[in-house]
Every structure is written in C-alpha cells, then in structure tokens.
Amino acid sequence: MVTDRTAPVxxxxxxxxxxxxxxxxxxxxxxxxxxxxxxxxxxxALLLISPPTPRPKTDVR
Amino acid sequence: xxxxxxxxxxxxxVIADAATGVALALRGEGDPYALSGMxxxxxxxxxxxxxxxxxxxxxxYAVEHRAAPAGADDEAVVRQALMAYPPGDGASExxxxxxxxxxxxxxxxxxxxxxxxxxxxxxxxAWVGDSPWPKLSHRVSQLAALALPGLASGLAERLAARTDDxxxxxxxxxxxxxxxxxxxxxxxxxxxxxxxQTLGLDSGLAFVAQMGGADPRVxxxxxxxxxxxGRGG
Numbered sequence: 004m005v006t007d008r009t010a011p012v013x014x015x016x017x018x019x020x021x022x023x024x025x026x027x028x029x030x031x032x033x034x035x036x037x038x039x040x041x042x043x044x045x046x047x048a049l050l051l052i053s054p055p056t057p058r059p060k061t062d063v064r
Numbered sequence: 065x066x067x068x069x070x071x072x073x074x075x076x077x078v079i080a081d082a083a084t085g086v087a088l089a090l091r092g093e094g095d096p097y098a099l100s101g102m103x104x105x106x107x108x109x110x111x112x113x114x115x116x117x118x119x120x121x122x123x124x125y126a127v128e129h130r131a132a133p134a135g136a137d138d139e140a141v142v143r144q145a146l147m148a149y150p151p152g153d154g155a156s157e158x159x160x161x162x163x164x165x166x167x168x169x170x171x172x173x174x175x176x177x178x179x180x181x182x183x184x185x186x187x188x189x190a191w192v193g194d195s196p197w198p199k200l201s202h203r204v205s206q207l208a209a210l211a212l213p214g215l216a217s218g219l220a221e222r223l224a225a226r227t228d229d230x231x232x233x234x235x236x237x238x239x240x241x242x243x244x245x246x247x248x249x250x251x252x253x254x255x256x257x258x259x260x261q262t263l264g265l266d267s268g269l270a271f272v273a274q275m276g277g278a279d280p281r282v283x284x285x286x287x288x289x290x291x292x293x294g295r296g297g
Binding site for chain 1: 079115118149156202206239240241242244245
C-alpha cells in the first residue's frame with residue numbers, strides 16, 4: 004500500500020491521540036488460573052479413562 | 065484511535081518504527097542512530113511520535129562512547145515536538161512527567177546550540193505515595209521512558225521507597241500477560257536499588273522479551289534495561 008507520511012492531519016485530533024497514547028488504559032489481563040486448568044485436565048482424564056457406555060448385547064444367530 | 069487522512073500512516077505505526085530504531089541502537093545494531101534520520105522533520109506525524117516516545121527518542125544519545133554525536137537536525141525535531149504538544153491546563157501527571165522527561169533529556173543529550181530549551185514543568189510525586197500498588201505499577205509503566213540514567217532523579221528517589229510494590233506489580237503484569245506494563249515496570253526496577261533477589265528480575269525481563277518482544281516498545285524497554293543497567297540477561 005502506498006502511504007503518505009506528509010498527509011495533513013487534524014492538529015486537535017492528533018493532540019487528543021497523543022494524550023491517549025501517553026496514558027493508555029490498562030490492558031485486560033489474560034490469566035491462566037492453575038486451579039481451573041487443573042480441573043479441566045482432571046475432567047479430560049476422567050472422560051478418557053471412563054468405561055464405554057454399556058450397550059445391549061446383540062445375539063447373532 | 066483518531067481518524068487519519070486516507071492513505072496516511074497511522075501515528076502508532078510511526079511510533080512503532082521509531083521504537084524499533086531506538087531498540088536497535090540500544091542493542092548496538094544497525095546504522096549509527098540519528099533521530100532526524102529516523103523521523104524526518106517535514107513529516108506531519110514526527111512531533112507527535114517524539115512527544116509519545118518522550119525521552120526514549122533520545123535514549124541512544126545516553127549511551128557512552130557513541131559513534132556519532134547528536135546534530136542540529138535532531139535538536140530541531142525535538143524542539144518541534146516540545147512546541148507542538150506542551151501539556152495543557154489540567155494535564156495529567158503522566159503527560160507532565162513525560163514532557164518533563166523529554167526536556168530533561170534534551171538538556172542532557174543535545175548540544176542546544178545556544179538556544180534555551182523550554183522550561184521543564186513542575187510535576188508532582190504525591191501519587192507515588194498515595195496510589196495502590198496495581199495503579200502505581202500501571203502509571204510507572206507509562207513513564208518507563210524516564211528510566212534513563214540521570215533523568216527524573218526526584219521521581220526515582222520516591223519510587224525507590226516502593227520497590228516491593230513495583231515488584232508485585234511486575235509479577236502481576238507478567239501473570240496477566242500484559243507485556244507492555246511488565247516491560248515498563250521491569251525497566252524501572254532495573255534502575256532502582258535494592259530490588260528483591262527473589263523477584264528474579266533478570267529472568268523475568270528475558271521472559272517478557274521472549275513473549276512480548278514483537279511489540280517494539282516492549283523490545284525498547286527491555287533493551288534499555290539491559291543497556292543502561294545490565295539487567296535482563
């Protein structure tokens with residue numbers, strides 16, 4: 004894309020943008036909660052080792 | 065984000081380019097650093113980018129034994145930024161401190177050419193004592209550019225009294241994966257004395273660089289901590 008670094012920009016808008024960039028809001032945190040991860044892991048393990056659902060026998064004669 | 069003229073480079077991209085150049089210079093890579101070579105005087109966004117980067121725009125000039133000294137063009141670029149974006153009435157402490165940092169850096173690292181620099185505005189430090197530690201850490205990370213040798217010594221003295229709280233803030237930012245905040249607070253901790261050994265600041269900063277180094281300003285903060293204070297591996 005062709006870009007123009009000398010394009011006119013609104014001074015007041017730019018001043019407001021500068022102030023915003025000087026003092027950005029705190030980013031939302033991305034937590035890795037150990038207990039939640041452990042719980043999810045335990046659930047996955049239980050599902051994996053659980054016996055298959057019993058099904059009625061089909062006699063082949 | 066403010067609207068830009070169609071086809072224009074957004075301010076954030078200009079800042080990112082400049083931050084990459086500063087980080088390269090602090091790592092001793094690339095061509096000899098010249099602010100006016102990286103941000104051209106006639107660019108409409110140059111003063112805004114310099115104002116946002118603050119003292120970091122001049123950080124490579126703080127490196128001892130530089131190959132090339134700052135020139136008159138660099139001085140013109142900084143003067144332009146100081147003239148265009150002074151802190152207005154009711155400006156926040158961050159805005160005041162950031163402006164003050166740029167003025168102090170200009171005094172310290174640019175020749176001046178006989179013309180006086182604008183006076184550094186008074187900026188308070190009461191917030192350092194009053195703020196709860198998460199808020200303190202966030203604000204300190206916004207002022208990471210002031211963590212340069214010889215700048216904002218009054219602020220550094222006040223922050224030294226809250227080193228433990230900033231250490232908590234560093235850990236919190238890493239756990240939240242807020243790499244810009246972690247890098248900014250880590251850079252300040254690199255400057256402060258008596259940082260707890262148990263914090264593991266060096267490996268923490270290396271981790272932040274690994275995880276968040278794609279952000280040019282994160283890379284800049286980590287490079288500054290390493291270059292000026294020998295922290296971060």
